[in-house]
Amino acid sequence: MKQHALVALVIAVVLALPAFAQTSSGSQDQSTASQPAQTSSQTSAASTESATGKPLQPPAREGFWGRINPFARKKYVQRQTQPIRDRLNELDELTAANSKMIKDVDTRAQQGIQLASAKASEADQHAIDAGNKAQAAQQTATQANARLSTVEQVVGNIDQYKATNQTEIRFRPGQSVLSNNAKSALDEMATPLKNQRGYIIEVQGFSSGHGQAAIATSQKMADSVVRYLVLNHEIPVYRIYVVGMGNAPVQSANAEEGKAVKRNSGGRVEVSLLKNDLEQLSSASAPTQARQ
Numbered sequence: 001m002k003q004h005a006l007v008a009l010v011i012a013v014v015l016a017l018p019a020f021a022q023t024s025s026g027s028q029d030q031s032t033a034s035q036p037a038q039t040s041s042q043t044s045a046a047s048t049e050s051a052t053g054k055p056l057q058p059p060a061r062e063g064f065w066g067r068i069n070p071f072a073r074k075k076y077v078q079r080q081t082q083p084i085r086d087r088l089n090e091l092d093e094l095t096a097a098n099s100k101m102i103k104d105v106d107t108r109a110q111q112g113i114q115l116a117s118a119k120a121s122e123a124d125q126h127a128i129d130a131g132n133k134a135q136a137a138q139q140t141a142t143q144a145n146a147r148l149s150t151v152e153q154v155v156g157n158i159d160q161y162k163a164t165n166q167t168e169i170r171f172r173p174g175q176s177v178l179s180n181n182a183k184s185a186l187d188e189m190a191t192p193l194k195n196q197r198g199y200i201i202e203v204q205g206f207s208s209g210h211g212q213a214a215i216a217t218s219q220k221m222a223d224s225v226v227r228y229l230v231l232n233h234e235i236p237v238y239r240i241y242v243v244g245m246g247n248a249p250v251q252s253a254n255a256e257e258g259k260a261v262k263r264n265s266g267g268r269v270e271v272s273l274l275k276n277d278l279e280q281l282s283s284a285s286a287p288t289q290a291r292q
Contacts, residue, residue: 161200161274165189169225171267173208176220178228186225189273190233201235202272203242210247217267219244225269 167189169182178186193199205222207214222242229235 161276163272164275165273167271169221169269169271171221171269173267174217175267176217176224178224182225183228186228186271187233189271190229190235193233193235193273198277199239199273199275201229201240202270202274203240204270204272205242205244205268206246206248206270207244207267208247212246215244215246217244218246218269221267221269225271 167185169178169185171177171182203222203225205218205220205225207218207221209217219242222244226237226240226242229240230237
């Protein structure tokens with residue numbers, strides 16, 4: 001009988017222990033209900049402000065069973081896992097903030113690279129334009145220098161005329177009328193002179209005989225040549241120099257070789273075309289103006 005009573009007492013104690021533990025845990029939960037809520041709110045506020053990087057502190061010993069409570073309730077589990085959730089939320093916020101900062105930095109870097117590339121392309125275009133303008137200016141300066149040299153040469157030789165063509169007109173004795181052959185020879189010489197400049201025509205009349213009679217005859221023949229050039233080819237009179245030489249001695253082509261000077265033995269007129277460098281200058285300037 002005593003053994004049965006002892007077994008019943010042991011069973012009653014075993015059954016009372018969980019109830020006692022739950023009662024003590026519930027009273028402790030009620031006494032600390034306000035404190036965990038306040039602690040949880042403070043922890044959440046602190047976690048959202050900044051990342052501490054500190055490890056989580058282990059929970060303090062609570063109740064009769066300590067950290068391992070086989071009869072723990074839902075509120076107890078939430079209170080134990082709240083710091084972990086707060087730290088995870090904090091890490092998520094930091095990750096999102098870092099991702100946003102990285103994206104902003106990358107966007108600004110791309111914009112800076114594009115702007116720098118556009119500026120470099122614009123600078124290259126300006127450099128190419130400047131090079132083209134410099135090359136054009138150099139070419140213009142070279143042409144101007146060449147033309148200046150030509151002009152200086154022409155101005156220096158403005159009064160230097162060179163014989164380019166010479167025609168001899170023959171007359172019958174005692175006559176001053178031009179023959180058809182003489183007119184054809186004058187036409188061949190004067191036709192290319194239209195719209196030209198920088199030339200003069202030298203007309204010298206020669207006649208046989210003596211004294212003033214020969215001079216007058218040679219002057220008449222020379223005047224007939226000048227008259228034909230002025231009336232039929234519109235040669236300006238100021239470009240024609242005429243002189244009656246009479247029976248003056250004529251230098252032969254071989255005079256420089258020491259041969260004697262011959263006298264004129266018939267009526268004739270020598271027409272010489274002389275030019276300076278003005279025509280050459282005008283012909284050189286025409287292509288330059290065409291290129292411009």
